[in-house]
Amino acid sequence: MAFSVGVIGVGAIGGYLVEKIKRDKTLSLCFVFDTDQRKVKKFPKRIVVNSIEEAIRKKAGLIVESASQQAVADYAPNVLKHTDMLILSVGALAGRKTEKAIKAACRKSGRRLFVPSGSIIGVDGIRAVKRLLRKVEMVTTKPPKSLGRHDRKKTVVYSGPARRACALFPRSVNISATISLNGIGFDKTKIKVISDPKAIVNTHTVQAEGSFGKFFIRVEGQPSKNPSTSSTAAISAFDTIKRVQCGINLF
Ligand SMILES: NC(=O)c1ccc[n+]([C@@H]2O[C@H](COP(=O)([O-])OP(=O)(O)OC[C@H]3O[C@@H](n4cnc5c(N)ncnc54)[C@H](O)[C@@H]3O)[C@@H](O)[C@H]2O)c1
Incomplete structure (x- = not known):
């Protein structure tokens, strides 16, 4: 069936x-x-x-x-x-x-x-080293329109814990929630949200550090029919x- x-x-x-x-x-x-x-x-x-x-x-x-x-x-x-x-x-x-x-x-x-x-990758790696993680820093760069903005130059529109980012940008930073849930939580995971008029793809980076060493994730996602969504x-x-x-x- x-x-x-x-x-x-x-x-x-x-x-x-x-x-x-x-x-x-x-x-x-x-x-x-x-x-x-x-x-x-x-x-x-x-x-x-x-x-x-x-x-x-x-x-x-x-x-x-x-x-x-x-x-x-x-x-x-x-x-x-x-x-x-x-x-x-x-x-x-x-x-x-x-x-x-x-x-x-x-x-x-x-x-x-x-x-x-x-819209992110490497979640398995984050989860595997969850207890060894000291720091998780993310950067999301999107065209202004997909953040509901009209910036003419590259602008950092948020920098801080993922928890607040999820409330401020409910349609744009779900990946920070996914990384938080699999890693060190919504308060310790930090994210910078950048509005860039020159951006043609949605770019997400994650830098994770701990006693295991470091890793770096980078995704350049083609927007779907909805420009906020990869x-x-x-x-x-x-x-x-x-x-x-x-x-x-x-x-
Ligand atoms: N987890 C991720 O990595 C990730 C990535 C991209 C998008 N998203 C999220 O996925 C969701 C869908 O994205 P999308 O690009 O398809 O959005 P969309 O705007 O294209 O479609 C959302 C649809 O849901 C409907 N809807 C909204 N609220 C509703 C409700 N309370 N009950 C029933 N229907 C409702 C809308 O009418 C619309 O048709 C968004 O919240 C988006 O932020 C998550």
């Missing part, structure tokens, strides 16, 4: 995932849910749901969130009482209340929350769906 997947948020990432799910005979699209009705009008009525309660009742094998941090805060604690979930808007976990509610739901139900590597995020989310489906967790 096909593994059923429901998708919350059918924008750039969700739209890609839906197409990949439809083309994979071992997967089935259980439902789509989007607060913007224009995004779901092309889908058959039987798979369009209008609330998270209706989505949960569909009993998907996995519910994927590709919507917003607010969607994670609002839906994840409820979803995880019933169903495994994969989230893209990882920055939501920088909110202490949301993190606590999600952990409590998982503990009680035994359901699991999956976080794909998204296309590797959608690719890694689909890869995670396939790993959850076959039960081999190479996390």
Whole structure:
């Protein structure tokens, strides 16, 4: 039987995932849910749901969130009482209340929350040396438009802990949440966000140091249909769906 997947948020990432799910005979699209009705009008009525309660009742094998941090805060604690979930808007976990509610739901139900590597790489390495890490510093450089700005020259728009960055740039620094969760947490992980009118790709660097030595990660991601989003995020989310489906967790 096909593994059923429901998708919350059918924008750039969700739209890609839906197409990949439809083309994979071992997967089935259980439902789509989007607060913007224009995004779901092309889908058959039987798979369009209008609330998270209706989505949960569909009993998907996995519910994927590709919507917003607010969607994670609002839906994840409820979803995880019933169903495994994969989230893209990882920055939501920088909110202490949301993190606590999600952990409590998982503990009680035994359901699991999956976080794909998204727009960054090397998450396995960060996690492996987690206890030896002294310092993790990230730099994200994006074109001004994708940060909702109009800078004419290169500008450092934020420098500080990942926790605050996730609140200030809920759509742009999810990778700092992914690195924080796998490494030394939201308060010790530092990030600089740079708006650069000359940037044509989204560039992310991570420098990690500890008693093991040092490593340096650099990703130049092509923006997807949504300029704030790198296309590797959608690719890694689909890869995670396939790993959850076959039960081999190479996390
Ligand atoms: N983890 C990562 O590395 C990573 C990388 C890129 C993007 N992201 C995040 O993934 C999410 C999706 O990105 P995208 O580029 O596809 O965005 P998008 O704007 O193209 O699509 C989001 C869709 O979700 C819908 N939506 C928003 N809030 C909703 C809600 N509460 N309930 C139901 N639907 C809702 C919107 O109407 C929209 O159609 C964003 O939060 C983005 O910041 C994460």
